[in-house]
Amino acid sequence: MMQGPEVLDVLIVGGGPASLSAALYLGRARRRALVVDAGSPRHAPSAGVHNFLTREGVTPAGFRELAWADLQEFPTLSRVEARVTALAFENDLWQARTAQGHELRARALLLAMGTVEIPPEIPGYAERWAKSVHHCPFCHGWEVRDMPVATVGHGEFARHMAPMLQNWSDDVMLLTHGEPLDAETRQVLEARGIAHHTSPIVALEGPGSALHTIVLQDGTRVARRALFMKPGQRPHDLIRELGLPLTGAFVEVDAMQRTALPLLWAAGDCTTGFQQVIEAAAQGARAAASIIMTLTFSTD
Numbered sequence: 626m627m628q629g630p631e632v633l634d635v636l637i638v639g640g641g642p643a644s645l646s647a648a649l650y651l652g653r654a655r656r657r658a659l660v661v662d663a664g665s666p667r668h669a670p671s672a673g674v675h676n677f678l679t680r681e682g683v684t685p686a687g688f689r690e691l692a693w694a695d696l697q698e699f700p701t702l703s704r705v706e707a708r709v710t711a712l713a714f715e716n717d718l719w720q721a722r723t724a725q726g727h728e729l730r731a732r733a734l735l736l737a738m739g740t741v742e743i744p745p746e747i748p749g750y751a752e753r754w755a756k757s758v759h760h761c762p763f764c765h766g767w768e769v770r771d772m773p774v775a776t777v778g779h780g781e782f783a784r785h786m787a788p789m790l791q792n793w794s795d796d797v798m799l800l801t802h803g804e805p806l807d808a809e810t811r812q813v814l815e816a817r818g819i820a821h822h823t824s825p826i827v828a829l830e831g832p833g834s835a836l837h838t839i840v841l842q843d844g845t846r847v848a849r850r851a852l853f854m855k856p857g858q859r860p861h862d863l864i865r866e867l868g869l870p871l872t873g874a875f876v877e878v879d880a881m882q883r884t885a886l887p888l889l890w891a892a893g894d895c896t897t898g899f900q901q902v903i904e905a906a907a908q909g910a911r912a913a914a915s916i917i918m919t920l921t922f923s924t925d
């Protein structure tokens with residue numbers, strides 16, 4: 626890669642809560658950090674961010690702008706809207722290239738780029754995602770409290786999620802989407818009064834982004850106002866290309882968010898299944914503290 630004129634202390638890939646929390650620590654520690662953000666967070670279609678104290682219900686875009694407004698005070702921070710397309714560790718520096726033509730060099734790299742969703746191929750799913758189809762009851766259970774809700778899954782996930790939803794509604798249904806109902810799950814459902822269907826889902830229906838009916842392959846039409854299902858996830862290609870050790874879709878990190886590669890940290894959704902804004906922010910904070918300590922005592 627070309628050698629640019631300046632060397633940053635830290636390059637942060639991604640501009641969500643993990644990134645901006647790290648940037649706050651780095652700015653306050655007078656470290657030169659650049660946030661490179663493609664601007665497409667997974668929660669963008671959601672109406673509001675929940676469970677982040679002092680910010681209940683703010684829009685995802687509003688959350689970022691409030692965070693960035695706080696960061697304006699610190700002159701060593703900057704942000705660019707761009708997509709990082711290549712990363713390499715050469716001559717003891719992280720080198721990055723963006724689709725928009727930036728050539729960047731930094732002593733440390735923080736991956737805070739979230740994760741990639743793999744949506745199910747169910748007609749009506751895409752337009753209802755984050756509106757009436759949700760993945761996380763902590764994030765959206767309150768908004769559908771006391772409504773008829775369903776969850777999709779089988780086995781251990783079903784035994785966990787269906788009873789969990791009873792925190793928010795007495796009318797919970799399990800849809801196994803073509804999987805057989807095992808004896809252990811049947812026992813849990815019966816004990817808790819949770820109805821179920823095993824026929825595959827073939828369509829989600831309702832006006833606009835609302836859910837009124839879940840249509841099953843056997844012709845059953847189930848009246849529900851919200852559906853909780855967890856789409857699959859995979860790591861971003863950039864993460865795969867670095868060859869980082871993964872557990873499932875997630876980058877393996879230590880207690881201070883260090884990865885297996887030199888001077889490379891990762892924070893937020895790209896490292897964990899506990900995907901919450903406040904958790905991402907906490908991880909960003911830990912990563913930044915670790916980066917600052919590492920750069921302080923490095924001999925370069």
Ligand SMILES: Cc1cc2nc3c(=O)[nH]c(=O)nc-3n(C[C@H](O)[C@H](O)[C@H](O)COP(=O)(O)OP(=O)(O)OC[C@H]3O[C@@H](n4cnc5c(N)ncnc54)[C@H](O)[C@@H]3O)c2cc1C
Pocket residue numbers: 638639640641642643644661662663664665666667668669670671673674675676677707708709710737738739740754755764765861863892893894895899900901902903905
């Ligand atoms: C629909 C939905 C609703 C949710 N609601 C809530 C909620 O109410 N409360 C809650 O606590 N959590 C909620 N979450 C989870 C929460 O959004 C995430 O846990 C959190 O945003 C993770 O932060 P992050 O910084 O790791 O990643 P993200 O917020 O996903 O940010 C990653 C950023 O990196 C950028 N990026 C990716 N690749 C590149 C690249 N190559 N170059 C440059 N930039 C790149 C992306 O465009 C994105 O802007 C929700 C999630 C979803 C999907």
